[in-house]
Amino acid sequence: MAYRKPKVLHVATDFPDGIETNNTLAVKNLLDETDDRFEHRVLSVVRKKGLEFKIVKSGTLYSIVVPRLPLGILCSTIMLFSALFFYFKKGKEFSEVNVIHAHKLTIDGIFAFVLSKILKKPLLISVRGSTDAKFIKRKFYVRWLYKKIINSAEHVFFVSAWARSSVNKLFNGKYIPDSKFTNLANISRVNMVESNKEGADFLFVGRLDLAKSKGLYRVFEAISKEKKYRLDVFGGATNEAAENIKNEMQRLEISHLCNLRGKADKSVIYSGDYAALVMPSYPETFGMVYVESLLSGIPVISSNRSGIAGYIEPSNYYLEVNEFDTEQIARAMKRIHDDKQRVKANLLQDISSGKLNLFNTCYIKEHYGNVAERAALNSGQ
Structure with missing residues (x-):
């Protein structure tokens, strides 16, 4: 049969x-x-x-x-x-x-x-x-x-x-x-790309019409504390959202440090030599950009109660912060920026050793397939 x-x-x-x-x-x-x-x-x-x-x-x-x-x-x-x-x-x-x-x-x-x-x-x-x-x-x-x-x-x-x-x-x-x-985990489709050594100090990727819940304004406040870190912001925005974001940058006097780069292909977004993706979203069900960033060799700063929190333990390349504490966000950015090369080397080492395989497509499809097949057997398949 x-x-x-x-x-x-x-x-x-x-x-x-x-x-x-x-x-x-x-x-x-x-x-x-x-x-x-x-x-x-x-x-x-x-x-x-x-x-x-x-x-x-x-x-x-x-x-x-x-x-x-x-x-x-x-x-x-x-x-x-x-x-x-x-x-x-x-x-x-x-x-x-x-x-x-x-x-x-x-x-x-x-x-x-x-x-x-x-x-x-x-x-x-x-x-x-x-x-x-x-x-x-x-x-x-x-x-x-x-x-x-x-x-x-x-x-x-x-x-x-x-x-x-x-x-x-x-x-x-x-x-x-x-x-x-x-x-x-959600399946995130991204391939490691070689850094082109261009780009700002930090990266933000998200829907800009949801800039507040994605934590962008709090990142702006963190940057405004010392006014020395540059930020590339990727994501689509309505005219109203883009105007509001520009007004906030002007209010905090950081317009010269932040670059709104619009929508772009993943191979472009993750090719920069960024110290980290910083996106303290709340709420955030999962946030595939976190996984895409990590698997591209870029460290992550995110909320300690949403996104991929609970999948991996915090480390020097994955920092969890209170999403409303801009002082804590600023400290996390400084911590990674000041030790960038070692932090990124540790991330690449853990990718190679399989420590992040729980985000790997092969692992996810195998785990899901095994569970769903067992359930089908219980139904008399």
Whole structure:
């Protein structure tokens, strides 16, 4: 009998489906890298203002548009209803899937939980810190449901490793074996490029319309303390965002030190001989730019409670700071800048020794593949 690849149904609210813009490639990258082991089906959940429920099909991709009310009001109820609506309309087309994977606990998880129960299929859950941590904290009245979803899942992947301890506390982790939880980094596609010895002292990469939450203004304040470090800023911006950033640079009298370089290819961004990427974002679910920077040989300064915090221990090439403490950010920048050559040599040594392999595409796809295949076997594949 010929081998049939297990079928995995992915429920994701942040998938590039052509309906919404600015969706990340995190889930798509994972699917692309594992399509040799699985037959992937995607159900993209699009939350939009209004009261419309509709299903849109494009090839093998289904999108379900559901209402998004202010402050997440009735979100859980809407997702429960949406799952039932989808099942009665299209559920029969997914009766042969072997595994269902929800890529967010508190939104996708509710939808996928309902389908997994009706279709009697094993459930995988990914926890993504920004949305999930916020919903779990604020929506105390549905924590019982989140806990039920966690307990029913075959396996739980923490994309945001920093959220793992807080989620375990909320769900009283002693009832859940540690083997059920593992970290799973987003796949970041970047190749080591030879430094061209050009560029500023430090690097910032991010969406500039989110400059405040990405920590750019706090980096500006850190630079303004001594006014000696130069900063290259990469990222797209609306006219309004760019104007606000320029005004802030002028207010702090650092316009001559900061260069807004717009959008650029990764091979350009990471080719400079930078002392570090400095981006103390909060909130930040994962932040693929951190991994891209590290794997390109550029040290990182980031927040101690978001991004890739929890994946690796702080070191001289990976510094975690309080994202609101500009004095601490400034000290971290000075620490790396003053010892730049040794710090970068240590980073390259750890890359060569495999210490950062948990961010390696081969490791991620192998780990995910093994877990998903075990779940498929439990479904009778």
